Amino acid sequence: MKKSILLALLIVVVVTGWLLSGVWQSSDLHSVNQGTGSGASASAEQAEAVLPRVRVRSVESERVPQEIILLGTTEAKRKVRLRAQTVGVVKKVLVARGQSVRQGEVLVKLAADDRPARLRQAKALLDQRQTEFEAATSLSKKNLRSKIALSEARALLNAAKAGLESIRVDMDRTEIRAPFDGFVDQRFVELGDYMKVGEPIVTILDLSTIVVAGDVSEHNVSKIKPGLSGRAVLVDKRELEGKITYVARSSNASTRTFRVELEVPNPGHAVAEGITAKITLSVGETVAHRLSPAVLTLSDEGVMGIKVVNAENIVEFLSVTLVADTPEGTWLGGLPKELELISVGHEFVKQGQKVTTVRE
Template identity: 45%
Template structure:
């Protein structure tokens, strides 16, 4: 007897065939989707690499640079006097115009001599007469023909005559109004024909060499400034005055609580007048600083001046900086660490925290040694 034969129902075998087909389809589709995901992921990675910006960086170190205090003041004359007549009379000659440079002893104007020449001759004659009288009295006194009282009287009369002669000579000297020192005739208030008396103002003379720059220093900085300290002033944004501090106030102004100081500098041709606004620069110690090109300075979103650098992870960092000094060779700044990778090209295209590809380059600064000498 043979084994019984079993056969699947016709409908059931159809279902199995359909199931196998579905499984195959799902397997094929899963391979397609996986390939697409891999391609998409690779595409994103490539795009990200392409979006990383290259920037040029310069590896720099901080240098010791003089700490500079900047003050604002103004120029003034070293001396200024109001010249006055020292005798009485009419102005007969004016030799110097307003604004002219004069030397000490130059005659500004002359007063009429009037009878001064005759008075001089009379005074000289009287001195000679009194001298002869005194000599005669002295000889008689030695022979006891005259008393010591008479000799003393003759001596007093001689001295009085000599004093009168000296007085008229001084008065004659005062008829020539002369400059007491080298300077510029700032003003002249007399003309030929004017009558002056002793004390009448005739001119104003100012001494502009040396020129003086005055400024006020805060309480925080006054102890850093000493007499004789070198300093520099700039006027008209171009004219430079190099000199020394000649005066430092020992007491502050009761209102402003600041201290007055004065710089003295050469002004040989009186080219720099009094009353100009000046910027005064004083070096007071040193600090770690960088010399950079002004073109790499940038502003933060809040308007803060700074420098963009690249950290060890190649990410952009914004560093607020302080401007210390502007020179012909660049700008001295502080606020960066001892060493820094400063972005010198492309800083305008990157933001803080952004990853970048740094490309090494030489420092974008001119002559560092020359700038340090300034």
């Protein structure tokens, strides 16, 4: 009887111990699970803290005037170097460098030498030939002179006329005259110089209208047409407005650029030749983003662009094209309509890197 009671008590103790061991194990597992969860959360927060932080802002494109900007220089509308057309000694120099001249004004005179005598000789010969031809004509009408003799008299008369005209032209060439209103830019002769045919005498500039010439790239030349309005700003901040009058049809072999000319009025001849100018040509509208030049960066290949983040906060590099440069900022094209721009910290992150973003 006692053995049965003892056996029953032993069984109760064993079962109770087994049940209690299950509770403890569950409690331990719960504690372990709680500890593991806290560790994972802490690790995630630590990983988040390791990611580089960048400041971003949302940017949306706008429609802006599309402008082509060129560097150029001012040039005279007309420029001519006058050269000697006959030989002779410089007898008079009537102009100085920088002097304004009128069309037809005598600039330099060469010595006449024996030209007046040759002119009188040519006139006398012409009178003689004219008399001979009239006599031959009269005799020919009376059948007292052959047609051949009449033709010879006519030929001699024409030769005398040509000789007289030749000496007159040669005498006219001893006076070098201005071909148009302008300024004497250079003078190559002095009193007493002996001039040969083709030697330079003076250079005349026509500054009534100024041409601002520049070179446009092959990518933009198709956008520029004669008649297009433009603006030129000189280095001294003077502004000139005019129209395109010339676009080259052949490029420079060395630079692959095309010459364009902006013609502007020059009242009072205030603008000289050879001044540096910035030419701005408006060629329509385009979509662009106005950004600070500080956000621009270069890719590993040397391409200019900006850095943005996508929806997963991954850094992306976007190449850009310059649309316009204004005091308010730089207008950049070639970008999507909306983007998340990295405004601070872009120089410290790379394309494809995950970052933590902070909004401006």
